[in-house]
Amino acid sequence: MTLSPRPPVPVDSDEEEDAFDASAPAPDPVEAPIEHAAFKLRQETAKYIEEDNDMIAAARKIAQKFQQMAKYTKGRREMLELGATEEKSEFSSMTDMIKTCKEIIALTKNIQKHAAMISKNCPDKRLVMSLANSMEPIGMLSQQLNIIASVKASASGKYNEAAEVEADEMLTINAQNLMKSVRDTVRASESCSVKMLSNPAATNLQFRRKR
Numbered sequence: 001m002t003l004s005p006r007p008p009v010p011v012d013s014d015e016e017e018d019a020f021d022a023s024a025p026a027p028d029p030v031e032a033p034i035e036h037a038a039f040k041l042r043q044e045t046a047k048y049i050e051e052d053n054d055m056i057a058a059a060r061k062i063a064q065k066f067q068q069m070a071k072y073t074k075g076r077r078e079m080l081e082l083g084a085t086e087e088k089s090e091f092s093s094m095t096d097m098i099k100t101c102k103e104i105i106a107l108t109k110n111i112q113k114h115a116a117m118i119s120k121n122c123p124d125k126r127l128v129m130s131l132a133n134s135m136e137p138i139g140m141l142s143q144q145l146n147i148i149a150s151v152k153a154s155a156s157g158k159y160n161e162a163a164e165v166e167a168d169e170m171l172t173i174n175a176q177n178l179m180k181s182v183r184d185t186v187r188a189s190e191s192c193s194v195k196m197l198s199n200p201a202a203t204n205l206q207f208r209r210k211r
Contacts, residue, residue: 040180
């Protein structure tokens with residue numbers, strides 16, 4: 001009996017940094033758009049020491065979780081195209097994807113919280129405006145991600161090619177935009193933090209670049 005391929009089981013590697021090579025070639029932006037966006041975000045976070053910087057840690061975890069989600073989405077479509085059902089797979093299917101989406105949303109709230117604190121205490125109004133523009137889309141994109149997860153959950157165990165393609169396209173666009181906004185927010189936050197060196201108590205984040 002030939003077994004149907006199963007989506008890969010996500011690995012909880014987000015609790016600590018994995019062996020990421022920032023100098024490696026990026027995934028193809030056309031063939032693997034989510035992986036490409038995640039790689040770019042990982043490149044940005046890899047510039048900094050995570051210790052004493054929850055924003056950098058959260059941004060890295062977002063990239064890792066989107067990488068996991070991209071693998072799952074691709075594997076799930078292949079599995080359902082061959083007529084397998086999620087209930088018969090060793091993977092806990094849509095439940096894990098929804099859980100991952102909620103974890104990403106929680107991480108974006110963490111980033112927004114720290115960015116808002118930095119914005120409040122930065123004395124440079126131009127940099128504050130830049131940070132505000134960078135972080136503004138994050139809330140809306142997080143809400144969209146929650147909606148997309150709900151749509152995919154409602155189709156769990158079924159296969160409708162048109163619906164799957166549309167949902168995956170929505171997820172891809174959302175992931176790209178969300179990770180870009182997070183990346184821009186990290187950069188803008190670092191710029192603001194430089195202006196706050198005379199008042200270290202204004203933020204508990206330290207943007208220390210690796211040597």
